[in-house]
Amino acid sequence: MDRSEIIISGDTAGMEWRLPVLRFKGSDPKAPKIHIQAALHANELPGTALVHFLCEKLRAVESAGEIRSDITIIPHANPIGAAQSHFGELQGRFDLGTRTNFNREFPLISVKDRDGLVAELDRYNAVDRLKRQLMHMALEADLVIDLHCDDESLQYAYIDEAFWPEAADLASALDMEAVLLSDGESSAFEEAIGYAWKHETSEKKTRLPGKLSVTVELRGMRDVYPDMAKKDAEGLFNFLAARGAIAHPVTLAPFTGPAVPLDNIEMIRAPEAGTVLFHRNIGEEIKEGELLATILTRPGMADGAIEVRAPQAGLIVTRTSSRLVRRRADLMKIACGAASKVVRKPGALEN
Ligand SMILES: [Zn+2]
Incomplete structure (x- = not known):
């Protein structure tokens, strides 16, 4: 060497x-x-x-x-x-x-x-x-x-x-x-x-x-x-x-x-800022509509939490390690059988 x-x-x-x-x-x-x-x-x-x-x-x-x-x-x-x-x-x-x-x-x-x-x-x-x-x-x-x-x-x-x-x-x-x-x-x-x-x-x-x-x-x-x-x-x-x-x-x-095109990756994003409580982990197969995370947008308030659900069935490949997330932050990448409805620009998934 x-x-x-x-x-x-x-x-x-x-x-x-x-x-x-x-x-x-x-x-x-x-x-x-x-x-x-x-x-x-x-x-x-x-x-x-x-x-x-x-x-x-x-x-x-x-x-x-x-x-x-x-x-x-x-x-x-x-x-x-x-x-x-x-x-x-x-x-x-x-x-x-x-x-x-x-x-x-x-x-x-x-x-x-x-x-x-x-x-x-x-x-x-x-x-x-x-x-x-x-x-x-x-x-x-x-x-x-x-x-x-x-x-x-x-x-x-x-x-x-x-x-x-x-x-x-x-x-x-x-x-x-x-x-x-x-x-x-x-x-x-x-x-x-x-x-x-x-x-x-x-x-x-x-x-x-x-x-x-x-x-x-x-x-x-x-x-x-x-x-x-x-x-x-x-x-x-x-x-x-x-x-x-x-x-x-x-x-x-x-x-x-699985070998899936990038168009089939659901990039799960935080709809609002808050404290994220994950219900599901990497490596898990999830079904359409399953609860992935709860985000505490206004902690302590009766209506202070929102749910993030799976847009389609797939395999959770990645998850953010942040527990305080900003609006539109990436929460998960899910590899799915069909293309995401969210249109993807060509190139990389993330900046
Ligand atoms: Zn890298």
Whole structure:
């Protein structure tokens, strides 16, 4: 394993950021190249824990000469976000300086213009330099895995339909409880990588066999435990082996969980502000009309509570960890059998 650092100069005097990059050299130039990164949203740590144990496993097979693919791993992809402690609370999702989500506004370019990402870095601020460096590394790979987590959440992933069902092996290896089939229409890291591949030539590709760019949601923010991280590391290792990155025999069971388009996700929002009392939890199957939450809009008053009910039957995939919610705040994502009646804009479900 080789360790290097990318230095990103800060936007003020005396500041610079150091981004550690770990690399394993593969023996087979024809094996798919791998890019794995964690904690682009700097406060989402299950992926960082996963890659710690994954690297342990990779070092073991490396010494046995069993690594076939070049594998690049960035255990914590966002040192800028990790340093944003605001009134004692880590702000890892948005850049405080520009209010931009760290996982949006990635350049939408063709893969043939990859070199241009880092050609004139002096023209960009530190966050954009970081984004361009990450994208530049990832576009060298064939399989790109961006490790995130949700708030309170099942294990799931956003997978562009261009990679489905080929990517069911990843869903199986990581024991995903749902797959959300995305439309490739946002500027998130994973979708910018897919965009670059789709636009390699003037004719846009709709299928990308042998490629994968995916956002994995490794459960919730607080699901950072040794056993979980080791199990996830084992799962990702098995996926890499199944794709030929490691000379290690493995058989993956077929994926049997739901794979639903984003149009079938009911985003349950708070109709009013208040204290939320959840009746149902992640992982539960609910029926149409079932009571999901009570919101105490005017606590103590006879008419001070409202009910939030399920618009259709489905599986509760995520839930907010906030218990005081603002009007229109996201309460839950429910994966359903039919499209939501609420019209969705193309792109990501959340800001
Ligand atoms: Zn995230």
